[in-house]
Amino acid sequence: xxxxxxxxxxxxxAIAQAERPLLPQEVLDAxxxxxxxxxxxxxxxxxxxxxxxxxxxAVNLPGxxxxxxxxxxxxxxxxxxxxxxxxxxxxxxxxDLSGLAPQGFTVEDHDLTLYGRCKDCGPPAPQxxxxxxxxxxxxxxxxxxxxxxxGD
Numbered sequence: 056x057x058x059x060x061x062x063x064x065x066x067x068x069a070i071a072q073a074e075r076p077l078l079p080q081e082v083l084d085a086x087x088x089x090x091x092x093x094x095x096x097x098x099x100x101x102x103x104x105x106x107x108x109x110x111x112x113a114v115n116l117p118g119x120x121x122x123x124x125x126x127x128x129x130x131x132x133x134x135x136x137x138x139x140x141x142x143x144x145x146x147x148x149x150x151d152l153s154g155l156a157p158q159g160f161t162v163e164d165h166d167l168t169l170y171g172r173c174k175d176c177g178p179p180a181p182q183x184x185x186x187x188x189x190x191x192x193x194x195x196x197x198x199x200x201x202x203x204x205x206g207d
Contacts, residue, residue, distance in 0.1 A: 076122035
């Protein structure tokens with residue numbers, strides 16, 4: 056077992072205090088409050104060790120870099136804010152999803168990610184109703200009656 060360093064403690068504490076999965080850059084930003092000289096390479100190296108030692112687990116969302124959270128959470132899901140892109144734990148589960156699988160398939164596990172806006176980002180701005188004229192495609196003056204396409 057590798058020795059417990061000040062940097063590793065700062066990284067572990069940053070994740071614990073956030074109470075949500077963090078990107079390595081978010082870990083770095085928080086841990087630098089305790090260890091100002093901490094670098095991103097040290098964060099990545101320690102995240103890897105902490106995962107291998109079973110203290111952290113990676114949270115993988117489609118198309119995203121892994122985030123990290125403390126191990127020991129009971130089964131849970133995640134919410135990603137589309138505005139700030141932060142990820143939060145959701146401590147609820149819809150339960151047995153086997154009815155959603157194709158007939159004859161067996162569900163062994165599931166992961167659910169909700170998307171929207173977090174409480175800090177608030178609701179989206181209200182959409183103004185479009186008039187019938189604004190719903191029509193804009194025409195290109197060079198070719199009357201033909202919709203204008205970007206790149207023309």
